[in-house]
Amino acid sequence: MDQPELRSPKRRGLAGLIMRAMWRFAPKRAAAAERESREWFLICRNCGHERTYAEIGGIRYGAYSRGKRMRLRCPACGERRWHDVERRAGEDPSPN
Numbered sequence: 001m002d003q004p005e006l007r008s009p010k011r012r013g014l015a016g017l018i019m020r021a022m023w024r025f026a027p028k029r030a031a032a033a034e035r036e037s038r039e040w041f042l043i044c045r046n047c048g049h050e051r052t053y054a055e056i057g058g059i060r061y062g063a064y065s066r067g068k069r070m071r072l073r074c075p076a077c078g079e080r081r082w083h084d085v086e087r088r089a090g091e092d093p094s095p096n
Contacts (some may be wrong), residue, residue, distance in 0.1 A: 015059050033061035039090070042070060042083040049076035053085075063087075 022030035040053040040060040053060045056072070068085040 015057060018059060033059055036061050036063075040085060040087050042072065042085055044074040044077065044079075044081055044083050045069075046079050046081040047074060047077040049074050051075070 019030060019033070022033060034054065037054040037058060037060050038052045040058075040063070041050050042053065042056065043050050065085065069082045070085060071080065072083050073080045074083070
């Protein structure tokens with residue numbers, strides 16, 4: 001069940017190790033984790049730039065949160081600012 005379109009983000013560290021193990025031992029669950037990670041968006045409070053959790057190499061599976069935010073460098077404005085985290089179920093910006 002190796003689906004390259006779902007395995008596209010390059011993850012490092014612990015997130016990479018977890019996803020490699022999931023693809024090996026639980027490929028259906030790994031595919032679900034990839035899909036769900038693409039439903040979580042990070043929105044820059046400074047410029048409004050949006051990207052998915054999967055684009056930054058993160059895993060967000062089975063998660064729930066309200067008002068969560070992360071401090072990251074925005075690729076659009078170049079500033080290290082707070083990004084709001086929100087889930088948009090069923091929305092996948094990837095061109096696959």
